[in-house]
Amino acid sequence: MFLVDLLFPNRCLECNRIIPSEEVICELCFDQINFTHHHISESNLLTEKCRLLFPIENAFSLMQFEEESTSQKIIHQLKYGSREKIGKIIANWTVEKLDFSDSKPNLLVTVPLHPKKQKERGYNQLHLFGETLSKELKIPIDHHLIKRNFYKKAQAKKSKEQRIFNENLFSVTKNISNQHILLIDDVFTTGNTMSAIAWEILKAGDNKVSVLVMAMD
Structure with a gap:
């Protein structure tokens, strides 16, 4: 070595x-690095953006995601550079800045890749990130609660078709109720992915949703 x-x-x-x-x-x-300095609370910009799309408890973004920025380079290496271990590094940065106070979630859930996409990439860039958070925060994680139903992206669809596509893009694989779920993704852009998953979780039972992302656009 x-x-x-x-x-x-x-x-x-x-x-x-x-x-x-x-x-x-x-x-x-x-x-x-342009860190957001968010506290996981009801009063930051990510929470406000999410609240326009679905009911949310709290939200946290570690970094700002900007063109040619350091954060973009780090996340691109994690996703496309075969450097899965970067997920653990980002998770450790995240843990240092998180404070759930009285609203700590009881389950972590990562946004899934379609099995074909995961096979092409060799890994899901969120898994090591999520597992590190789970270990450090002492919150269980479930990579299989949410299933991605389609391989193709919704952006290729027209407006009406895209709405229908988004509504069926994900499904919940297990019976869940009375859970406060922290939904984890890499970058928050339009919020369409988070919204599609959040509504599936909310429809599945008396659940609450919070959001954590590595960076927000």
């Missing part, structure tokens, strides 16, 4: 400095 590190040293995604193998960016570039 030492020889591999010597021949192929780990480098900072932002400035290309050599860094320890368990890191993703150097300390100097870490200070350039």
Whole structure:
């Protein structure tokens, strides 16, 4: 392993400095990340955006997601660079900033990939992230509660067809009731994915939904 590190040293995604193998960016570039400084509460921008789409308890985003930003580079490496371990790093950053106070969820749920997509990528970028959060927060996680029903993206559909498609994009695989579920995704953009899943969870029983994302656009 030492020889591999010597021949192929780990480098900072932002400035290309050599860094320890368990890191993703150097300390100097870490200070350039645009963290949201959200508290998981009813009063941040992500909560307000979600509330326009579905009933929500709380929401938290770790970072802002901007073009050519450090956060974008980190998440793109996690999703498309075969660097699943970055999920654990982001989770540790997240845990340091989370404070649920009196509204701690009792179940973590990750947004699923379609099995074909997961096979192509080799992993779901949210699984190690979610499992690390589960361990640190002492909240159980279920990667299989939500099923993605279609492989193709809804964006290819026309407006009316897209609405119908979104309504059937996900399904709940188990009987759930009286749960406060923390729904986890990488980037919040339009909120369509979160909304589609949240409504399935809410329809399944007397449940509550909170949201946690790595970054918000």
